Amino acid sequence: MPLVAKMMTPPAGMKLKCPPAVVAARAALSRTAFAKGLRPQPLPTKILVIALLGMAANVPLGIWREHTKKFSVQWFAAVHAAVPFIGMLRKSVLMPKTAMALTIAASILGQTIGSRAECIRLKRAAAAKLARESHGDAAADCIKAPMSLKSGNHSVQFWDPLSLRVESTVGAGAPAVLVPAVSAFN
Secondary structure (H helix, E strand, O other), X not given: OHXXXXXXXXXOOOOOOOOHHHHHHHHHHHOOHHHHHHOOOOHHHHHHHHHHHHHHHHHHHHHHHHOOOOOOHHXXXXXXXXXXXHHHHHHHOOOOHHXXXXXHHHHHHHXXXXXXXXXXXXXXXXXXXXXXXXXXXXXXXXXXXXXXXXXXXXEEEEEOOOOOOEXXXXXXXXXXXXXXXXXXXX
């Protein structure tokens, strides 16, 4: 790590300055009630809050990244779009540079969560489309995995977002119990 830092230091006499727009944005962020309230907190609290914000900001960017060609300009934009925001936020609450590793890890986790969620959504949409095209709308309804709740003389059906078919197996007068059925993906 020290070798990398030594290689990246500018030559003697060369001074790097932050662009005025970035300085103004960071100053505006520092004046918010959120930054003022987080500044006096202990370091673990700051790290946790900034890491959660970084992760939350990167979930939609991970979804966008799933729709881009790897290593294209759009892909790099999706991967790095939240970096300035997280960096300015980290500086506005006076976090040390050593905390960067945890905020970077949280950003990568947010990208991964968004990408995986979008991949799962796309696979389910493709499976439903394929079922609809080959077997009609009846097969596409199986992809949605109905759930039913039966208690006494009443029966209620609803759709499970996790795509697991659930049916009641109780007799009349017994309390309603949901039991998952294995036939959800037939």
